[in-house]
Amino acid sequence: DAKTTQPPSMDCAEGRAANLPCNHSTISGNEYVYWYRQIHSQGPQYIIHGLKNNETNEMASLIITEDRKSSTLILPHATLRDTAVYYCIVNRIISNFGNEKLTFGTGTRLTIIP
Amino acid sequence: ETGVTQTPRHLVMGMTNKKSLKCEQHLGHNAMYWYKQSAKKPLELMFVYNFKEQTENNSVPSRFSPECPNSSHLFLHLHTLQPEDSALYLCASSQDGTGRYEQYFGPGTRLTVT
Numbered sequence: 001d002a003k004t005t006q007p008p009s010m011d012c013a014e015g016r017a018a019n020l021p022c023n024h025s026t027i028s029g030n031e032y033v034y035w036y037r038q039i040h041s042q043g044p045q046y047i048i049h050g051l052k053n054n055e056t057n058e059m060a061s062l063i064i065t066e067d068r069k070s071s072t073l074i075l076p077h078a079t080l081r082d083t084a085v086y087y088c089i090v091n092r093i094i095s096n097f098g099n100e101k102l103t104f105g106t107g108t109r110l111t112i113i114p
Numbered sequence: 115e116t117g118v119t120q121t122p123r124h125l126v127m128g129m130t131n132k133k134s135l136k137c138e139q140h141l142g143h144n145a146m147y148w149y150k151q152s153a154k155k156p157l158e159l160m161f162v163y164n165f166k167e168q169t170e171n172n173s174v175p176s177r178f179s180p181e182c183p184n185s186s187h188l189f190l191h192l193h194t195l196q197p198e199d200s201a202l203y204l205c206a207s208s209q210d211g212t213g214r215y216e217q218y219f220g221p222g223t224r225l226t227v228t
Contacts, residue, residue: 043220043222091213
């Protein structure tokens with residue numbers, strides 16, 4: 001699996017957009033970029049994923065560069081409840097009867113400041 | 115609520131005890147996972163079941179024994195654990211194990227071995 005690099009921590013003011021970067025320079029063509037977050041002592045929560053195109057859902061937007069070597073997760077209007085550790089993971093697609101596993105790194109600890 | 119439930123939420127056990135952790139998913143998924151999260155460490159994958167077959171054992175000691183009687187239920191049987199096994203144990207499920215689909219996590223069981 002491709003490795004990812006994220007800043008260990010970031011702050012963002014409440015109500016502003018939070019932009020979380022991720023580098024995945026060794027990503028290969030069959031690997032998706034996934035984002036999860038973990039609020040203290042809870043199970044991780046899926047946010048969004050993408051392959052090549054930018055994606056948006058009710059939680060966030062995912063911007064993937066054209067060369068796919070980096071991406072940015074955008075939380076458009078951060079609230080205090082968005083304070084969490086955010087994980088960027090690349091996940092390989094394999095055959096229907098195989099298995100693929102998520103490899104979590106240390107993520108970015110995002111703190112939303114009132 | 116993610117559709118993945120875990121019981122018990124907290125467990126304290128002695129090193130000579132035998133206990134089991136239970137996970138149930140109500141999402142119709144075919145892949146289920148056990149993860150371990152020790153204090154200040156990334157999540158570590160322990161086991162993967164895809165269509166009820168164990169497809170991954172990530173070098174986990176034999177004192178941890180998984181069981182997947184059907185696609186909706188997953189157990190982790192524990193015996194003669196060590197204090198360093200104290201951690202948050204998380205269960206997750208996904209539509210299948212190919213990597214195309216996001217994983218949904220339960221709230222976890224906080225295990226303390228005394």
